[in-house]
Amino acid sequence: MSTTGFALFCLIGFLVPVPLLAWLDRPRRPAVPTAPASAR
């Protein structure tokens, strides 16, 4: 591996997992909306 490859490895290594981890972080169940006061 060259120094250029190492620099790209650092750049990509930190960027690529972000969307995957953000997707895995989403709650499984959507938050239950609170009924408006007029409907109670």
Next chain:
Amino acid sequence: MGLALKARVPRAPTWAILIGTGLLDILFGPFVLLGIERASLTPGQSPGFRLDYIDWSHSLAMSLVWSAAWALPFLKRGRAIALTIGFAVLSHFILDFFMHPEDLALWPGSRAHLGLGLWHTAYWWWFELVFVCAGCGYYWVRARKLGTFGGRAAWAFAVVVALHMLNSPWLSPTK
């Protein structure tokens, strides 16, 4: 560290925390490609590379600057969120302080350099693994308790451990 911070302040956007924790290395990549910073590969000698000049991405002063710059756009979402995102960036410097071998300058061009050099020990990867598991474990427990984030926390834990495996002395492309 990023997932642990998310667990501590669940309202903070996950992507911003995760990019924050890696921001210094994300900057280091283009800085090396542009010739602003320098690194050399040292195959067979842990950790497989030497960081010759990383003052613009990784010095203490610049870490504070990058922390503030990354946190600033999130101030409108509240001080706690902006502080969390700023700390995510600074946490990279704090953790690097333990691992790096005295290559972290106080400011660009400073003669004084910091770093305890755990990377040059035989157990550096295991030390990092314990930290990874502690952070991910905290995230997993908090996700199960609160239910507002971490819908697939166990998978997130597994992905982070897998990434750490890829950076191990056995599998890393710099080995």
